[in-house]
Amino acid sequence: MTLTVYNTLSRRQEPFETVEPGKVKMYYCGVTVYDYCHLGHARACIVWDVVRRYLQFIGYEVRYVQNFTDVDDKILNRARQEHSTMETIADRFIKAYFEDMARLNVKEASEYPRATHTMNGITRLIHELENKGYAYPSNGDVYYAVRQFPEYGKLSGRKLEDSQAGAGGRVDLEDPEYQKKKDPSDFALWKAAKPDEPAWESPWGKGRPGWHIECSAMVRDRLGETIDIHAGGSDLVFPHHENEIAQSEAVTGKPLSRYWMHNGMVKVDGEKMSKSLGNFTTIRDLLDRGVDPMAVRLFVLMAQYRTPIDFTDEAIQGATNGWNTLKEGLLFGYQYGEKLGWGQGGLLGGLGDNSFSPSPLPPLSPLPTPHSPLPEIIERFQEAVNNDFNFPGGLIVLFELAKELRREGNIFVHEGKTEISPLELFKQWQTLVTLARVLGLEAEMKVERSVSDNLSDAEIEAKIQERQDARIAKNFVLSDRIRDELLQCGITLIDSREGTRWHRN
Numbered sequence: 001m002t003l004t005v006y007n008t009l010s011r012r013q014e015p016f017e018t019v020e021p022g023k024v025k026m027y028y029c030g031v032t033v034y035d036y037c038h039l040g041h042a043r044a045c046i047v048w049d050v051v052r053r054y055l056q057f058i059g060y061e062v063r064y065v066q067n068f069t070d071v072d073d074k075i076l077n078r079a080r081q082e083h084s085t086m087e088t089i090a091d092r093f094i095k096a097y098f099e100d101m102a103r104l105n106v107k108e109a110s111e112y113p114r115a116t117h118t119m120n121g122i123t124r125l126i127h128e129l130e131n132k133g134y135a136y137p138s139n140g141d142v143y144y145a146v147r148q149f150p151e152y153g154k155l156s157g158r159k160l161e162d163s164q165a166g167a168g169g170r171v172d173l174e175d176p177e178y179q180k181k182k183d184p185s186d187f188a189l190w191k192a193a194k195p196d197e198p199a200w201e202s203p204w205g206k207g208r209p210g211w212h213i214e215c216s217a218m219v220r221d222r223l224g225e226t227i228d229i230h231a232g233g234s235d236l237v238f239p240h241h242e243n244e245i246a247q248s249e250a251v252t253g254k255p256l257s258r259y260w261m262h263n264g265m266v267k268v269d270g271e272k273m274s275k276s277l278g279n280f281t282t283i284r285d286l287l288d289r290g291v292d293p294m295a296v297r298l299f300v301l302m303a304q305y306r307t308p309i310d311f312t313d314e315a316i317q318g319a320t321n322g323w324n325t326l327k328e329g330l331l332f333g334y335q336y337g338e339k340l341g342w343g344q345g346g347l348l349g350g351l352g353d354n355s356f357s358p359s360p361l362p363p364l365s366p367l368p369t370p371h372s373p374l375p376e377i378i379e380r381f382q383e384a385v386n387n388d389f390n391f392p393g394g395l396i397v398l399f400e401l402a403k404e405l406r407r408e409g410n411i412f413v414h415e416g417k418t419e420i421s422p423l424e425l426f427k428q429w430q431t432l433v434t435l436a437r438v439l440g441l442e443a444e445m446k447v448e449r450s451v452s453d454n455l456s457d458a459e460i461e462a463k464i465q466e467r468q469d470a471r472i473a474k475n476f477v478l479s480d481r482i483r484d485e486l487l488q489c490g491i492t493l494i495d496s497r498e499g500t501r502w503h504r505n
C-alpha cells in the first residue's frame with residue numbers, strides 16, 4: 001500500500017518517495033500578516049496540518065516549516081493607517097494567528113521563520129544570482145532576468161510569451177518599476193528604500209526584499225537545497241512558486257522540491273476569499289458565532305483538498321451536522337465505557353490505567369497494540385487516504401464507526417445491553433479515536449457526569465423548549481449547540497415524531 005501524491009509540477013499522481021528514506025522536509029507558504037486569518041487560510045492550514053499528521057501516522061519523521069511574510073506593502077499601509085509600525089502590526093497578527101490556529105487544533109509547525117529575520121540569507125541568495133548572471137541591479141532595485149532561466153514556466157505551464165502578452169496589456173509605461181526592468185516579465189528581488197519606509201542594508205543600497213525571494217531563502221536556510229514537499233494555495237502557482245523555482249534552482253542547479261502540492265481555494269460566490277478583495281469571514285468571527293472549531297475542520301476535510309469549495313451557511317451547517325455524528329461516536333467511551341465494564345479485566349491496561357477514565361486518549365500509532373484499533377479498519381482508512389490524501393474517503397470509515405457506536409449507545413440506553421460485545425465496541429471506539437486524531441478531530445467530555453444532577457427536570461425541559469424554538473426558526477447552529485451542551489451535562493435527547501424525549505446518562 002503506497003502513498004501517491006498529485007504533483008503540480010508533473011501534472012500527475014506519483015508514488016511518494018522522499019530524498020531521505022523515512023524523513024519528510026515540508027515547507028508551506030504561510031500568511032502575510034496584516035489582518036486576521038480568514039477561512040481560506042483556515043483551509044490551507046488545516047489541509048497541510050492533516051497532510052503532516054498523516055505522514056507522521058504512516059511512520060515518517062516530518063520537519064514542517066511555515067513562514068510569516070512580515071514585510072510587504074499591505075502591512076506597511078495598515079501601519080500607516082494606524083500610525084503604527086510594520087513590526088507592531090506583524091506581531092499583533094502573528095499572535096492572532098496562533099490563537100486562531102490553536103482553536104482549530106492546528107499543530108504548531110517545527111519552525112516559523114519570518115522574512116525580517118532572514119535578511120542575511122536573502123541578500124546572500126540575491127548576490128549569488130547576480131554572480132551567476134541571473135540578476136541585475138537597476139537604480140537601487142535588483143531584478144531577476146527570467147530569460148536567463150530556460151525552464152521558466154515549467155510549474156505553471158505558462159510560456160514567457162503568454163505572460164508577456166498578459167503583461168503587455170497591463171503595463172503602465174510610466175511605472176518607474178517597468179522602466180527599470182530589462183524585460184517586462186522580470187521580477188524584483190530587492191526594492192530600493194522609499195522615504196519613511198523600513199529598510200535594510202544591502203550591497204545595492206538600503207531597501208527591502210521582494211516577496212518571492214524570501215521563501216527561496218527560508219527554504220534553503222531551514223531545510224536545505226532540495227525538499228520533499230513544497231505546499232501552498234493554488235493561487236501561488238504563478239507567479240510565486242514559479243519564481244521561487246527560478247531563484248533557487250538557478251543557484252543550486254538542483255530541484256527545489258520533489259513534490260509541489262496546492263490546496264484549492266475557498267470561494268465566496270465563485271470568487272476567491274481574500275483579504276485584498278474584502279469578501280472574507282474571519283476564523284474568529286465564525287467561531288465566536290458558535291460554530292464548533294471541529295465543524296470547521298470537517299468543512300475543510302469533507303472536500304478533496306485540491307478542489308475549490310464554496311463557503312456558505314449550508315456548507316457550515318452540513319459540516320456541523322457531520323461533526324455532531326462523529327462527536328457522539330468519539331464520546332461513546334466516556335459515556336458508556338464504565339457501564340460496559342471497560343475498566344474491568346484490564347481492558348484499559350494498555351493505556352496505563354486500570355479503571356475507566358476519559359484520559360489519557362489512546363496513543364497515536366498505526367501499530368496494533370494489545371487492545372487496539374482494528375487493523376482491517378485502519379487499513380481501509382489508509383487505502384483511501386493513500387490516494388493523494390483523499391480525506392473525504394477516509395472520513396467515510398470514521399462515519400461508519402461513529403454511527404455504529406451511536407446506534408449501540410441508543411440500544412444500551414433503552415435495553416440495558418448492546419448487540420455488539422463490549423470488547424468489540426472498545427476496539428471500535430479506540431479505532432475511531434485514533435483515526436479522528438490523525439485528522440485532528442478531537443472531542444472532549446468537558447463536564448463531569450455529576451453535573452446532570454445539578455440540572456433540574458424543569459431546567460432541562462426549558463432548554464428543550466428553547467431548542468425547539470430555535471429549530472422552528474431554522475437556527476440550527478443554536479439548536480445543535482443546546483443539544484451538545486445538554487449532552488456534555490450528561491443528558492441525551494432523542495428526537496421522534498412525537499417530540500423530544502430525554503434521559504440522564
Ligand SMILES: Nc1ncnc2c1ncn2[C@@H]1O[C@H](COP(=O)(O)OP(=O)(O)OP(=O)(O)O)[C@@H](O)[C@H]1O
Nearest residue numbers: 029030031032040044232233265266273274275276
Ligand atoms: N481563499 C483561499 N482559499 C484557500 N487558501 C487560501 C485562500 N486565500 C489564501 N490562501 C492561502 O493562504 C496562504 C496565505 O495567503 P495570503 O496571506 O497571501 O492571503 P490572501 O488572503 O490571499 O492575501 P491577499 O488577499 O492579500 O492576497 C497562501 O498559501 C494562500 O495560497
Ligand SMILES: [Zn+2]
Nearest residue numbers: 029030215240
Ligand atoms: Zn512562498
